[in-house]
Amino acid sequence: MFTINNRLKSIYLLSFLLFIFSCKNESSNQKQGLEEKPTVEVNEILQDHKDSVYKVKTDTLSSNSNNEDTITEPKEEIETPKKVELDSTKQYVYLTFDDGPFKGSKNINKILTEENVRGTVFLVGYNAFTKELKQHVEDYKQNPNVDIANHTFSHANNKYKHFYSSAEGVYNDILKNETTLDIHTKYVRLPARNVWRVDAKKKGDILKDADPAADLLAKNNYYIFGWDYEWSRNIHQLDNPEKIYEGIVHRLDHNRTFEKNHLVILMHDDMFNTDQNAEKLRQLIVLLKNNPRIVLEGVSSYPNKVS
Known part of the structure; x- marks a missing residue:
């Protein structure tokens, strides 16, 4: 017991x-x-070989409209390209900046104003998600030296193969960006693809997957800009401005551009997020301004008859 x-x-x-x-x-x-x-939680801007989009850790943000198959109607009151008298004795350089708004937008806007030269910003609507970033967009719009252009709303969420699998989805993403940022031009650069549909001429990227989307956009009177030369992205140590200047002159003089005597240079917003790097942008602009043969313009002045 x-x-x-x-x-x-x-x-x-x-x-x-x-x-x-x-x-x-x-x-x-x-x-x-x-x-x-x-x-x-917002991380640092993602980087690939060409372009970027913020990575936001949330499921509540708008999804990539590439999943939508129905094409929505384009917005009305789109600005028509300017008719600019081009001088055949001159060479034209177009300063273009991708992936804004971001940390470099304020410096870019300031330098274009102070140097009184034209430039083009290819904006991503997905990136304009804070009051400060939205203000950068508005500041650009108030600057007569800036052409506002479309770099898609989602930037493909950096999933390019999936993004370009639907031409209609890409088109919808462009239209969504027009509405989000209130863009009134039809100048477009496709994410991570060097594709052109301008001046009754066309050129595809080596991967070819963006061609159907580019053709659809061109059919709807969009002007798709690639680039002739890139100031390679390195936000910690940018290449010397003199080196970039020499590269520009070499390509113009040897007709290594999409359009003879016209060179589009690709840069990225986040390259100029420090005062030191922003001054390198100013140095490049001064070098170009001091060349009597070179004229700095926005893409609205590019020879732009769409096929």
Whole structure:
């Protein structure tokens, strides 16, 4: 009898300890669950070989309209390209900046104003998600030296193969960006693809997957700009402006451009997020201005009869 009672006491004690441990574990899990609230966290801008889009950790943001198959109607009151008298004795350089608004937008806008030269910003609607970034867009619009252009709303979410699998989806993403940023021009650069549909001429990227989307856009009177030369992105140490200037002159003089005597240079917003790098942009502009043969223009002045 004594043995049985001891065994019962041991069983009761073990059961009690297991119950206490279970309660503590459940309480801990509940506490942890309360602490793990969904948050929106913005990381540094993603980089690939060509372009970028912010990565936002949330499922509540608008999804990529590439999933939509129905083409929506383009917005009305789109500005028509300017008719500019071009001088056949001159060479034209078009300063273009992708992926804004971002940290470099303020410096870009300031330098274009102070140097009184034209440039073009290819904007991503998905990136304009704070009050400050939206203000950069408005500041650009108030600057007569800036052409506003379309770099899609989603920037393909950096998933280019999927993005370009639907020409209609790309078109819808362009239209969505027009509405989001209130863009009134039809100048477009496709994400991570050097594609042209301008001046009754066309040129595809080496990957070819963006061609159907570019053809659809051109059919709807959009002007798709690639680039002739790139100031390679390195936000920590930019190449010397003199080197970039020499590259520009070499390509113009040797007719290594999409349109003879017209060179479009690709740069990225985040390259100029520091005062030091912004001054390198100014140095390049001064070098170009001091060349009597070169004229700095926005893409609205590019020879632009669409096929």
